[in-house]
Amino acid sequence: MSEGVVRHIPVVNRLAKLIHIPGGKRLSEAIADAQANLGAIKPDCIEAIDEALAEVVLLTKQPGGPDASTLARLYDLANHINGTAGHFGLEDMGKAAYSLCDLIDAAQDSGGAERTAVMVHVESLALLRHPEGLGEVGRKAVLDGLAKVVSHARGKRA
């Protein structure tokens, strides 16, 4: 297609018709059913989160700073925790995992991550796995600390 030419394509959205076919369920019922379904898989998902966390801890016990392949694996595991934990009452653990992803993403641009910055995240993940003992103030302090670590890491690379 020539540069500068914009083609407009009318589209029929078939989903619009289907969801309005008589029947179905109330939105309140749809939400309740979906939440019940998530409740049913909660034990398995929590187990998967714990397995991911155990692997994160194991990977960071290796001597020396994490190499590129270790960082890539840590990123995947943290991303998994980020996407799962929040569904099952572990929202702050998910946020800590997201922060670890941020740290590793920034580190991959510069060729490496500081071991201490990674370790702070891993210890925070372990703490936030059982958030009931921390209280709201404690959880916020942990997350604020992680934000500072990531900000500091970014600043050093800028």
Place this chain on the structure above:
Amino acid sequence: MAGLDLNGRINMEKASVLLLDPNPWSQQITKQILFGFGVRTPFVCENPADAREILEGQDVNLLVISDVLGETTGYEFVSWMRRAGIGPNSFIPIIIVSGHTKRSNIHAARDCGANFILAKPVSVQVMLERVLWVARDGRTFIDTGKYLGPDRRFRSIDPPDGVMRRRDDLRPGTAFAPGAESLAAAGGDQ
């Protein structure tokens, strides 16, 4: 739950939904949410090849896709799909469910042609709101050569409640940050 009339109804029984997500837990979570909404028989795929086969042979009404697909990304898959010439399936509503988005993928996310990008973890309420939103998304598609997807200027439909518009959507560190529940596929000027 602003904007959601809980007494309203949704019928997903006849909707053909394709879910593409290689991560078993993330896939399971999305699948259970869709089942809760009344989806009867979703096509569930773990890899792009299987999803392509379905898109080339079956009528699909909605694609829910992970941003991470192993060797490739959900953004690349959506870009392929929009230009694949697979009939109406090229133009179906697409919701990308995204984990952490690497800075290197931000432009791809903006330009791939998805109707909506949701940041994990996607709550049940937010997913329902966005499914309803894409169902009433009547935007014309535009093809600029570089971009093929829904018109990003939202002339015919407002973005969902709580979603920032246009350039603000794509500011790294805000729209993709945890707590920013969603990112409309609404980039800069066309």
